[in-house]
Amino acid sequence: xxxxxxxxxxxxxxxxxxxxxxxxxxxxxxxxxxxxxxxxxxxxxxxxxxxxxxxxxxxxxxxxxxxxxxxxxxxxxxxxxxxxxxxxxxxxxxxxxxxxxxxxxxxxxxxxxxxxxxxxxxxxxxxxxxxxxxxxxxxxxxxxxxxxxxxxxxxxxxxxxxxxxxxxxxxxxxxxxxxxxxxxxxxxxxxxxxxxxxxxxxxxxxxxxxxxxxxxxxxxxxxxxxxxxxxxxxxxxxxxxxxxxxxxxxxxxxxxxxxxxxxxxxxxxxxxxxxxxxxxxxxxxxxxxxxxxxxxxxxxxxxxxxxxxxxxxxxxxxxxx
Amino acid sequence: xxxxxxxxxxxxxxxxxxxxxxxxxxxxxxxxxxxxxxxxxxxxxxxxxxxxxxxxxxxxxxxxxxxxxxxxxxxxxxxxxxxxxxxxxxxxxxxxxxxxxxxxxxxxxxxxxxxxxxxxxxxxxxxxxxxxxxxxxxxxxxxxxxxxxxxxxxxxxxxxxxxxxxxxxxxxxxxxxxxxxxxxxxxxxxxxxxxxxxxxxxxxxxxxxxxxxxxxxxxxxxxxxxxxxxxxxxxxxxxxxxxxxxxxxxxxxxxxxxxxxxxxxxxxxxxxxxxxxxxxxxxxxxxxxxxxxxxxxxxxxxxxxxxxxxxxxxxxxxxxxxxxxxx
Numbered sequence: 001x002x003x004x005x006x007x008x009x010x011x012x013x014x015x016x017x018x019x020x021x022x023x024x025x026x027x028x029x030x031x032x033x034x035x036x037x038x039x040x041x042x043x044x045x046x047x048x049x050x051x052x053x054x055x056x057x058x059x060x061x062x063x064x065x066x067x068x069x070x071x072x073x074x075x076x077x078x079x080x081x082x083x084x085x086x087x088x089x090x091x092x093x094x095x096x097x098x099x100x101x102x103x104x105x106x107x108x109x110x111x112x113x114x115x116x117x118x119x120x121x122x123x124x125x126x127x128x129x130x131x132x133x134x135x136x137x138x139x140x141x142x143x144x145x146x147x148x149x150x151x152x153x154x155x156x157x158x159x160x161x162x163x164x165x166x167x168x169x170x171x172x173x174x175x176x177x178x179x180x181x182x183x184x185x186x187x188x189x190x191x192x193x194x195x196x197x198x199x200x201x202x203x204x205x206x207x208x209x210x211x212x213x214x215x216x217x218x219x220x221x222x223x224x225x226x227x228x229x230x231x232x233x234x235x236x237x238x239x240x241x242x243x244x245x246x247x248x249x250x251x252x253x254x255x256x257x258x259x260x261x262x263x264x265x266x267x268x269x270x271x272x273x274x275x276x277x278x279x280x281x282x283x284x285x286x287x288x289x290x291x292x293x294x295x296x297x298x299x300x301x302x303x304x305x306x307x308x309x310x311x312x313x314x315x316x317x318x319x320x321x
Numbered sequence: 322x323x324x325x326x327x328x329x330x331x332x333x334x335x336x337x338x339x340x341x342x343x344x345x346x347x348x349x350x351x352x353x354x355x356x357x358x359x360x361x362x363x364x365x366x367x368x369x370x371x372x373x374x375x376x377x378x379x380x381x382x383x384x385x386x387x388x389x390x391x392x393x394x395x396x397x398x399x400x401x402x403x404x405x406x407x408x409x410x411x412x413x414x415x416x417x418x419x420x421x422x423x424x425x426x427x428x429x430x431x432x433x434x435x436x437x438x439x440x441x442x443x444x445x446x447x448x449x450x451x452x453x454x455x456x457x458x459x460x461x462x463x464x465x466x467x468x469x470x471x472x473x474x475x476x477x478x479x480x481x482x483x484x485x486x487x488x489x490x491x492x493x494x495x496x497x498x499x500x501x502x503x504x505x506x507x508x509x510x511x512x513x514x515x516x517x518x519x520x521x522x523x524x525x526x527x528x529x530x531x532x533x534x535x536x537x538x539x540x541x542x543x544x545x546x547x548x549x550x551x552x553x554x555x556x557x558x559x560x561x562x563x564x565x566x567x568x569x570x571x572x573x574x575x576x577x578x579x580x581x582x583x584x585x586x587x588x589x590x591x592x593x594x595x596x597x598x599x600x601x602x603x604x605x606x607x608x609x610x611x612x613x614x615x616x617x618x619x620x621x622x623x624x625x626x627x628x629x630x631x632x633x634x635x636x637x638x639x640x641x642x643x644x645x646x647x648x
Contacts, residue, residue: 069356072405119456155503183553189504223552231493312539312576
């Protein structure tokens with residue numbers, strides 16, 4: 001399909017600025033594609049004269065499509081938009097910024113790894129007279145379905161939850177992500193963030209511990225729920241580890257902490273989860289009466305279950321008294 | 322095969338690779354990465370410094386390029402001439418000038434303006450936005466604080482709220498995220514610890530926190546030897562820097578298995594053309610090249626020039642920075 005170049009169309013009156021840098025190594029300039037050179041030249045010209053117009057807005061869209069990470073153009077686009085909407089009535093402004101949000105969403109779907117988009121979107125939402133969380137949730141869900149650990153999407157989701165001060169969808173959402181991939185550390189971290197903000201009751205925390213135990217039963221050798229479990233005890237249960245949780249963790253360790261390590265004939269058994277052993281070691285290290293068990297756990301980790309961190313485990317042993 | 326026999330660092334090839342980057346201007350991709358150019362130049366020069374080959378780049382040309390990135394209207398540095406200034410590119414610009422002992426090629430008023438540019442991006446909660454556009458990230462706290470430190474212009478008014486913000490980014494699992502509550506990530510751990518180190522405030526962390534941080538960091542090593550950035554993710558050479566520098570800052574470097582990590586980094590070299598990639602057999606780039614070499618330098622391998630984990634520049638350069646607090 002034939003596409004008009006900008007110069008032939010609405011920018012016929014604009015003299016594109018050279019996009020060269022004025023530095024000595026300019027022979028390379030020939031390698032810009034003609035379209036990129038022309039679009040950027042016109043953009044530079046419009047920026048130089050501070051033109052904040054509809055056609056300039058359209059132009060920034062085309063430059064962004066070609067060079068999405070060029071943040072100077074994003075800045076320019078934002079200036080244009082602010083200027084174009086400053087004298088609008090409230091309703092008109094809502095329409096205008098909704099249109100922009102639609103444009104952003106479409107761009108996002110085509111450029112999932114671009115992260116400039118999220119801070120740009122934050123600015124639009126902050127300038128929007130009546131932003132709506134419901135509008136944001138589907139695209140956020142879609143983006144995380146596509147790339148379940150995308151750091152910037154998760155961060156933006158947190159920003160949204162705080163901006164709208166609405167935590168009501170989040171435990172369910174985090175659960176759906178854990179359900180899909182129990183190893184997803186981003187989802188577990190999100191769950192902790194939500195829980196801390198919800199200020200749960202003792203009953204709710206008990207339910208939460210049971211939830212984690214189900215996930216560990218499903219896959220015992222998974223660091224995320226074990227770290228999360230410890231986080232729950234430290235943040236909501238004053239690090240008071242009860243017998244239940246000790247027995248639960250022991251299930252995955254073949255009772256290795258009861259073995260006599262002094263006996264030269266002792267053979268370390270296979271265990272289901274090194275993380276459960278580490279969790280136990282931590283609990284055991286908190287009380288004098290169980291220090292010996294902690295030591296055994298660390299020795300097992302050092303020699304057999306996680307030898308790559310031998311120096312770490314050995315340092316833990318040397319600190320036990 | 323034992324990792325010790327896995328070969329050595331192909332220094333000469335890496336030097337030639339970095340040198341060649343400057344001559345790749347005949348590709349469209351080169352031009353579409355303008356927005357990272359000054360960072361890329363810093364990565365390249367930093368690698369050359371560790372490889373004792375600083376002279377491969379032309380000092381005068383580079384200083385001219387960096388000064389061309391200085392934005393007179395705002396006082397920051399852009400990634401490329403005529404782009405907008407940004408805190409990330411501002412740090413690279415200042416680092417490059419420092420590496421050439423050329424801070425004084427900026428006038429007094431240009432430096433004042435630069436200091437103002439950096440300070441003007443600090444938010445009420447002590448965090449920094451990358452530019453007036455509002456993206457907040459612990460990364461920008463580090464770039465701001467490190468820049469001010471190299472310019473020797475830190476003040477308690479800037480430092481104290483920044484430290485408060487960093488401490489709020491500490492997570493339940495022993496890591497740090499991009500903002501309070503965000504998932505722990507090895508690169509963010511470096512920017513947080515690095516900030517505290519620059520302003521001599523690592524002691525604001527409790528001993529228990531430091532141990533947890535050390536645990537989280539050494540937990541990043543996977544059985545094959547490489548380091549990942551988050552739990553259950555693939556290893557990547559760039560974390561050799563983010564994780565090791567962080568461990569070094571809290572004096573827990575020995576919790577990593579050096580030989581295994583060394584083997585992983587060396588396996589990521591392009592043996593023909595030089596350069597290091599994120600994982601074995603992938604395409605090399607300057608980012609992974611510098612951070613692979615920096616990791617080896619921190620571990621004391623290959624007779625590289627030692628790198629300062631606080632500033633990500635070699636010690637011969639950072640020793641000349643006046644350290645905060647200034648008395």
